[in-house]
Amino acid sequence: MxxxxxxxxxxxxxxxxxxxxxxxxxxxxxxxxxxxxxxxxxxxxxxxxxxxxxPDKDALLGELVEREFIKFRRAFDLTSKIADPIERLAKKGMTFVEFALQQPDAFKFLFMNTQIEAFPKVGLIERGNPAQDCYAYLRSTIAEALAAGRFRPELSDADMLAQIFMSGVHGIVSLHIARGKDPWVKWRPVRQRAKLMVEALIRGLTLPQDERPESPPDTIGTIRI
Amino acid sequence: MxxxxxxxxxxxxxxxxxxxxxxxxxxxxxxxxxxxxxxxxxxxxxxxxxxxxxPDKDALLGELVEREFIKFRRAFDLTSKIADPIERLAKKGMTFVEFALQQPDAFKFLFMNTQIEAFPKVGLIERGNPAQDCYAYLRSTIAEALAAGRFRPELSDADMLAQIFMSGVHGIVSLHIARGKDPWVKWRPVRQRAKLMVEALIRGLTLPQDERPESPPDTIGTIRI
DNA sequence: GCATGTCACTTAACACTGTTAATTTACGTA
DNA sequence: TACGTAAATTAACAGTGTTAAGTGACATGC
CATH class of the missing domain: 1.10.10.60 (Homeodomain-like)
Known part of the structure; x- marks a missing residue:
């Protein structure tokens, strides 16, 4: 043997x-x-x-993409310590941006790739998919903030919110990579753009401080300092 | 002859x-x-x-894409009638999204293309570049809203605001095109995502109604009903 | 130790791709 | 009618992904 x-x-x-x-x-x-x-x-x-x-070229490329995703997740993991879920969300967004700026090639074929539509049929989805985990991290952070009543009352869909937030930071960096050298646009520094995007989205989606519930909705009746 | x-x-x-x-x-x-x-x-x-x-395939494709883009600009033009600049901005954002969804290949070539950095050497840039025009339209709408004092006081950079707004809608559709079939994400309908993105950004960047100035800053002293 | 069979790899080939050079065909002009 | 130009053709090159058949090495059973 x-x-x-x-x-x-x-x-x-x-x-x-x-x-x-x-x-x-x-x-x-x-x-x-x-x-x-x-x-x-x-x-x-x-x-x-x-x-x-x-089996074929696409499967090979798919596996290569997966490996880059794993590197990405490693960076993403480091943001889990921050206590306040909204602050953590902001930090995760900026981590996403930083990854894209520092590993533009990896980012391109992870998030700007129009050739490989879906990940390989077998393999990736079964054992915990790293990209899945990244999205799951983001979503769970939002779910936490949602449970704490931090979002506006009409917004209760964690998936929707995660997708909006991810799209926001993704839009900043992907537009930067694709069209960031167009001479007819007076581009502002990309990290400043990212920062304002995160701030604007959080301000547009969450409740202002004076309207926040004293206790999160799912723990009404319990003491919270 | x-x-x-x-x-x-x-x-x-x-x-x-x-x-x-x-x-x-x-x-x-x-x-x-x-x-x-x-x-x-x-x-x-x-x-x-x-x-x-x-001359070659790329030039041919470039010309095909240019034609699609001109159609796009035409649609973009139709949003100029809306009186309220913020409403007009929102409409322009949704027009951008609709174009990307209906002409995904043209959109990919224009906004998700990492191969051709700038537009073709000849042709497009000489006679007014449609992409340039689109950004200019967006920026001027924002400048108008800015002059009317609709944005939060710390936000006064029309280019920065235009880039944030464009990135937002771009992020929605480009992520949809690149990763919109990933099975581990419960994707919400892309147009709903776009709508919420536009609303969230506008809410996060503009002043609430009760804090708006009665007269726009550059026309203080004139009567406005 | 030798035959067997499996597995990793090579060779040959197919049907494509974009693109160039040489050639033919069509047509306006002198 | 002859000439020249321009638009089309054929032939070919170098490259692509992929399949089928063949080759050599190696582990296993007798």
Whole structure:
């Protein structure tokens, strides 16, 4: 059995080598320049050899995208400590922005990619999907603020609110990446834009301080200092 | 000379036929499915024939997108009648969204394209660039609202405000296009998302009704009913 | 130790893609 | 009618993703 296991291990290693080289290729040549033959050359294989490790190009690209997502989630995790849910939400938004600015290539093919529509059918969705977790983090933060009665009374849908908030910061950075060099726009510094977006959305969606309930709606009757 | 003119006219007509067919092809098959040979077949030509009308595929696609964008600007123009500048701003935002949803390929090319940084060298920039105009429209609407004292006092930068607002609606639709099929997000209807985004941003950036100045700041002393 | 079979990989090929060069066809003009 | 130009064609190149068949290495059963 050790012989079989050794073979499996070797296969896993070449698979890993392919993914590693694929990540580099994607970083250097972008989606447009990525090809199976180029990738194969990087690992000294024929293009067809890759097909014994991945069903097709899209599946391979999907897996590469997943790996970038995992890096992203790691950055996102660090914002979980902040006590106030609205402050935490703001911080998460700025983390999203910072990730996009520091890893623009990863961001491009995670959030501005129009080629790979959905993630691969199998695999990703089963074991906890990192992107799913990111959205789930955002949503749970909002749900917490919602439970504390921080949002305006007509807004009670955590998914809707999470999507609005995410769209806001996403819009800032994706427009910056796509059209941030257009000479006919007097672009303001992108981080200032992001900050104002977060502030404006929070002000537009939450209750002002003097209208907040003393106790959150789901804990009425309990003491809260 | 009439014979030469006739020839030029015929050439212009086949050029037009190619663009017409190209528009249909782009609509049906999208960017991914668009090919020179398919297009040529639609107009009963060889693929290479197209190269005597357009320098290359990108130029052809660029011209097709420009045409879509002109349609978009036309729709954008129709929002100029609304008297209240904030209402007009909201309407412009929703027009932007509607364009992106109805012409996703044109939108991708214009606003989610990370390959072509600036617009084509020739043509677009010389005769008024539609994208430039759209931003200018948005900005002037905001400047008008700004002059009427509708924004919060600390917000006085029309460019900054225009960029925030544009980013908001852009974020909604671009995230919808890029990740709108992710199964782990309970996506709310995209138009509802857009509506709430516009409302939230306006609420977060403008003054509430009871804090608005009776007269706009630049017309203090004049009578206003 | 040798035959068997599986698995990783290569070769050959197919049907595409954008694009160029050379060639043919059509047409206005002298 | 001959000439020249312009618009179309054919042929070809280099590249793409992907499949089918073949090859060599290696673990397993007798």
């Amino acid at each position: 050790t012989a079989l296991e050794a073979r499996e291990k070797r296969k896993a290693q070449t698979r890993e080598r392919i993914l590693e080289a694929g990540g580099q290729l994607l970083l250097n040549d972008g989606f447009h320049g990525f090809s199976m033959r180029k990738l194969a050359a990087k690992v000294n294989y024929t293009a067809t050899a890759i097909y014994s490790h991945f | 009439t014979a030469l003119e006739a020839r030029e006219k015929r050439k212009a007509q086949t050029r037009e036929r190619i663009l017409e067919a190209g528009g249909q092809l782009l609509l049906n098959d999208g960017f991914h499915g668009f090919s020179m040979r398919k297009l040529a077949a639609k107009v009963n030509y060889t693929a290479t024939a197209i190269y005597s009308h357009f």
